[in-house]
Amino acid sequence: MSIFADIQATFSRRDNALNQLLVINVLVFVVLLVVEAILTFTGAGVAYEVLMRQLALPSDLPGLLRHPWTLLTYAFTHQQFLHILFNMLNLYWFGMLVREYLGDRRLVSIYILGALAGALLFVLSYNLLPRLQVHLGIPMVGASAAVTAAIVAAATLLPDYTFSLFLIGPVRIKYIAAAVVLISIAGINGANPGGQIAHLGGALLGFVYIRQLQRGRDLGRPVVAAGEWISALLHGRPRLRVSHRSPQAAPAGSKRGPLAQPAQEEIDRILEKISRSGYESLSKEEKQKLFKASQQ
Template sequence: MSIFADIQTTFTRRDNALNQLLVINVLVFAVLVVLGAVLYLTGSSSAYDILLRQLALPSDVPGLLRHPWTVLTYAFTHEKFFHILFNMLNLYWFGMLVREYLGDRRLVSLYILGALVGALFFVLSYNLLPVLRPGLGVPMVGASGAVTAVIVAAATLLPDYTFNLFLIGPVRIKYIAAAVVLISIAGINGANPGGQIAHLGGAFLGFLYINQLQRGRDLGRPVIAVGEWVNGLLHGRPRLRVTHRSPQANAAASKRGGLAQPPQEEIDLILDKISRSGYESLSKEEKQKLFRASQQ
């Protein structure tokens, strides 16, 4: 199967949001690398700068008003190999957890909201903080703000989940998230203060998103609604789902922002399966049900 067929399969499969986010980032990076090389060899490097300005988030308000779409495009744009490498690795590791427990749509809405709040923190910092005013106009690219939102969200959702880190061993993800936040704070007085502040904006959104979801408020609903509207335009009709629930189940779902609680019988069966085969034997749906039950 060709690369193009693989890419097409990625975007035609349902419940594949994490891979789609990864592929979009990699495709944009690959296109920029190829165009940058071609434009350099043809003596048209200035055209590359013009192209990048259409994607990078400007820190000055006039520039942002001229390029409002950059509040999202910057979060899918990378120029340096190690920048995209570490962002995509973190997105994959932590995005898998969010996707398993909250589903594809909430992963996408978390990524988008993290990008938007990161952009907000970035622009406000350069326009309101006197120490950063000399750098006003500096652009930003990279998914770090959105990825930090996913990292902190996963740590807020499952603080004691453990990753086995190379040369370190098992580490609870709440400590990984704390380290990410501390590194961003420490980097504010470095070469990229606005970018580090954008990371903190993403971290704030990640914590707030899960905190509010557990209280029954889904901050990602507007993002999901826009996605469904765009999907309806592309496919010619909205996607409809028919469900049959008791009034009690609907009330519970409403209280928890759509996180309907599974019956106790199902939870008992899942717990029995864990006792027999371990947690890793659970399917994605079983893990989501177990998480929803833990929120009662």
């Protein structure tokens, strides 16, 4: 199977959001790498700078008003290999956890909302903080704010989940997330203060998103609705006709909402399966149900 066929297969599935986010970031990086090489070789390097202005997030308000789409495009744009490498590795590791327990749509919601929160804090800091106003106009690229949102969301969701780190050993992800936040805070006094501030915006969004979800409020609903509208527009699908019906009464003791609780009998069956075959024998749906039950 060719590379193009693999890419097409990645986007043909609806339950493949993590891989789709990874592929989009990598494709943008590769295309920019090739375009930069061609334009530089042909002596048209200025055209590459014009292209980057269409993708990078400007820190000045006039520039943002001229390029409002950069509030999102910056989060899929990288120019350095190590930058995209570490971002994609973190997105894969922590995004897998979010996707496994909350599903594809909420992973995308966290990524998009994290990017927007990081962009908002980045622009506000350059326009309100005197120390940064002298550098007003510096643009930002990279998925770091969105990835930080996924890291903190995963740590808020499953604080005691353990990763085995090279040369360190098993570490609970709440400590990894805390280290990421502390490094960003320390980096505000460094060479890239705006980027570190954007990381903090993503971290705050990841924490608030999970806390609100646990209280029954899904902040990502507008993102999901916008995604469905764009998908229907691209694929020419007819809009669903909504019919209003009287809601049926829910069974006694049941809960509705983003984290509705499964029945106790079902949880007992899952726990029995864990004792018999181990946690890894659970399906994705069973792991989600077990997590939901832990929120009681």
